[in-house]
Structures are given as structure tokens and as C-alpha cells.
Amino acid sequence: MLENIEAVIFDLDGSLVDSMWMWEQIDIEYLGKFGIDLPRGLQADIEGMSFSETAEYFKERFDLPDAIPQIKADWNAMAWDKYSCEVPLKEGVEGFLNLCKERGIALGIATSNSRELVENVISVHGLKGYFSCIMTGCDVAKGKPSPDIYLAVAKKLDVPPSRCLVFEDIIPGIMAGKAAGMKVCAVEDAYSIAQKEAKQAAADYYIKDFTGLSAEYKRKQIS
Numbered sequence: 001m002l003e004n005i006e007a008v009i010f011d012l013d014g015s016l017v018d019s020m021w022m023w024e025q026i027d028i029e030y031l032g033k034f035g036i037d038l039p040r041g042l043q044a045d046i047e048g049m050s051f052s053e054t055a056e057y058f059k060e061r062f063d064l065p066d067a068i069p070q071i072k073a074d075w076n077a078m079a080w081d082k083y084s085c086e087v088p089l090k091e092g093v094e095g096f097l098n099l100c101k102e103r104g105i106a107l108g109i110a111t112s113n114s115r116e117l118v119e120n121v122i123s124v125h126g127l128k129g130y131f132s133c134i135m136t137g138c139d140v141a142k143g144k145p146s147p148d149i150y151l152a153v154a155k156k157l158d159v160p161p162s163r164c165l166v167f168e169d170i171i172p173g174i175m176a177g178k179a180a181g182m183k184v185c186a187v188e189d190a191y192s193i194a195q196k197e198a199k200q201a202a203a204d205y206y207i208k209d210f211t212g213l214s215a216e217y218k219r220k221q222i223s
Helices: 020-032 042-046 051-062 068-085 093-102 115-124 148-157 171-179 190-202 213-222
Strands: 007-010 106-111 133-136 164-168 183-187 205-207
Touching: 007 148, 020 042, 020 068, 020 190, 042 051, 051 068, 068 115, 093 106, 093 213, 106 115, 106 148, 115 133, 133 148, 148 164, 148 171, 164 171, 171 183, 171 190, 183 190, 190 205
Parallel strands: 007 106, 007 164, 106 133, 164 183, 183 205
Antiparallel strands: none
């Protein structure tokens, strides 16, 4: 998987951290403040959208009285404690990050989430020293499945897209990585388990979690 790879780029929610469950709960609580029930299929409708795109979508679809900056501020506040206390890293992540660091592989994050929250997550888990670039969907013209964010991270890391490996948990993210001309590894997540076969078909690789990746690589190096 790491052959000819000079940079590894992670999506955040569902790929680097186990947090996809949290956003549905936040949507339920947030819409409930306005007396609105969570519509069936809402999560699928907003998959891949940037934080700003999602706020705009919510304001228009649900005719919310609050301005876009207020909607995003409310979501940040609701998510802060959950990210700090309830969201773990995907299993085996730290070992894999250390392997990449040992091999001189550059590391980046490409997320649809807000910068405030991604900075909080990596700080809580002590990961700040690993990543040379953090890009959010609000930093580029179009969110996933557009390749914009992955191309932007590759440019920042000064690595050709063909030498980048992406870890993603949802179809729009996988499509974004492939459209950028990168290798993509799909990560299993309970939120998208129904799409397992579609994810396997769309990606170059598929993993349940990161446990064993570094050990497997080192075994191959020895043999």
C-alpha cells in the first residue's frame, strides 16, 4: 500500500477518528430546537459537503432564522465537548502514523469539518506534530466529491497526486481522492457499513481499521 507513496492524506470523521455517529445526534438536537424532526436520509444528502455548504443547505432547506455564521458557531459549540470527551481515534492510527513518520512520508488532513473542530481533535489526541497540512472544505471552491481539497493538500505538501495515498470512509470522499489521481484506501465505519461493497469497488484498498498495518509492513520488509 505504501509502495511509491510520498504523502498520506486522511479524511477526519470516520477515517481518522470514530465520530460519524456523533453528527446525526447533533443534527437531531439542533433541528429539535426549531421543532423540526430529523428527515430520513438527511445524512446521505449532505455527505461530502463542506461545513459552510452544509450550513447553507440547512438554512435553505429548513428555513432557519439564524445567519450562516451563527449556525456554524452553534454546531462547533455542540460538537466541541463530544470531540473532546467521546470521540476516539480509529484503532491502530497512532502506530500507522509513526510508521509513516519513520519512513519520511508527509501527512495531511483533508476534511469537510470546520478548522476549529479538526484543530481540537488533533490537539486532544496529541497528534499536532504529525501533520504538515490541514485543509478544510471551506478552504477550496468545491467540497467532496470534487477533488479540490485533495489536490490542494498535495500541492501544499509538494507531492504529486500520483504519489499520494488517501484514507476515506464515504463514497463522495473516495470519489474525490480518485478524481484527484490518488490511490485510495476505504476505511470501514459503522455509519457506512451498508455501503461496504460499494466502497470496496470504488477504492484501491479496504481496511477494517489501522491495526496491523505497520506490523504487516515491517514483516514484509524483513522477508
